[in-house]
Amino acid sequence: MYLIRKLQKHHENTALKLLHFYFSLRFKLGKVDIPYFELVLTTKCTLRCESCNNLMQYFHPKNQYTCTIEGITQALDKLFTAIDSIQSIRIIGGEPLLFKDLDKIITYLGKQEKLLCFNIVTNGTLLFRQEALHALNACLNVEVHISDYSASANLKIPLKREALINQLNTHNIPYYVLWTNNNSSWWDPGRIYKRNRTKEEIICNFKACMMPCVSLMSNEGITSGEKNIAPSGALFVCPIASSLSRLRGLKEFEGDFINLSDSNLKTRIIEFYAQSFFQACDYCHDMWLEKKYIPIALQTDKILEIQNTTLCK
Ligand code: SF4
Ligand code: SF4
Structure with a gap:
């Protein structure tokens, strides 16, 4: 057994080295x-997890972001034109099944020759x-990932996982359940x-x-005064950064993101x-500290606020 694992590890390392060499070339x-x-x-989102890593717990019903199909495909068109390939895209939310044109975005991604594969994660x-099921069925490079939040102590709405799995089986759509159990925990993202760290400390944190x-994200949800900062949407370092751009405004984060209308987009991506x-x-x-673990998907009714000062420590 030990020898098999060692051989597997050796092959994985060799494959990674070859991939690294291929992409460097x-x-x-x-x-x-x-x-x-x-x-x-x-x-x-249909849930409101108090420790959502994408910051859904900070959004108020009045300042939610939802893209339009026109806005998001315009953003993706710009990106696909500038790059040569994308290994994988994950469609996320909030809850992506709330998006009314999900079938159209699935069909759009399924036709992109520069994209190897994509998946949708749902809670x-x-x-x-039905339209989304047909669109999924027509794609050869898509998978559905289902999170398992059954271990949450206070879910307020029922999970429909079994019915969802039946739907996907019936339509021959590949899926994967991200199983958890009662001992599962999440990594605490903290408040x-x-x-107000120094530039060096911020770099250290990254x-x-x-x-x-x-x-x-597309440019929907940006205040009208900021529409010209990234008129075709933007690419951010992570979902926390993209959510902050809506909660705090884009202007504060200029230099952080790729403006997809940049006339020199390829260089900016590099x-x-x-x-x-x-x-x-x-x-x-402080990302360098040991991770703290918390129960998964605890629900909250509160809308959290993002503070400006170190008083919250
Ligand atoms: S289900 Fe996912 S996206 Fe929705 S609030 Fe919970 S962690 Fe965030
Ligand atoms: S990349 Fe920066 S903003 Fe995103 S999670 Fe890491 S430290 Fe936070």
Whole structure:
């Protein structure tokens, strides 16, 4: 058994080295390959987890972000034109099944030749509409990922996981359940507030985190005064950063994100992936400290507020 594991590890390492060599070579030839990003369709959710890593607990019904199909495909068109390949996209929310044009975005992504595969993550409280099931069935490179929040101590709405699985089985759609059990826990994201760290400390926080969840939003939900900052949407370092752009405004985070209307988009993408200073990282707790674990998906009725000062410590 030990020998088999060692051989598997050896093959994994060799495969990783080959992939690294392949993508480095492509980069030297001027190709831009993006490994992964998350496509945020909405900040609305059927649950309200008090420790949601995407900051849904900070959104008020009046300041929610939901893209339009026109807005999000315009943003994606810009990105697909500038790059050479994307390994994987994850469609997220909030809860993506709340997005009324989910079928259209599935069909759009399924036709992209530069995209290897994509998936949709759902919290298992809703079923797919018929149009979305047909769109999923027509794609060869999509999977549905179902989170299992049955271990949550205070869910306020029922999970529909079994019915959802039946739907997917009936339509031959590949899926994966992210099973948890009663002993499962989440990593505590802590309170989000501006800590007023120095630039060096913020860089340190980013380097300790290295969250590889680059996150794309259209320009919907941006205040009218800021519409021109990123008129076709933007790519952020992570879902916390993309949510902060709606909760605090885009202007505060200029320099953090890729403006998808940038006339030199390819160069900006390369710069972004080499960047280590993101003002959003000043809002997260000290990432170098040992992780604290908490019960999963505890629900709250409160709308949390993002503070400005260190008084919240
Ligand atoms: S289910 Fe919970 S963790 Fe997931 S997006 Fe909704 S609020 Fe956030
Ligand atoms: S804002 Fe920065 S520190 Fe916080 S999760 Fe995103 S990348 Fe990490």
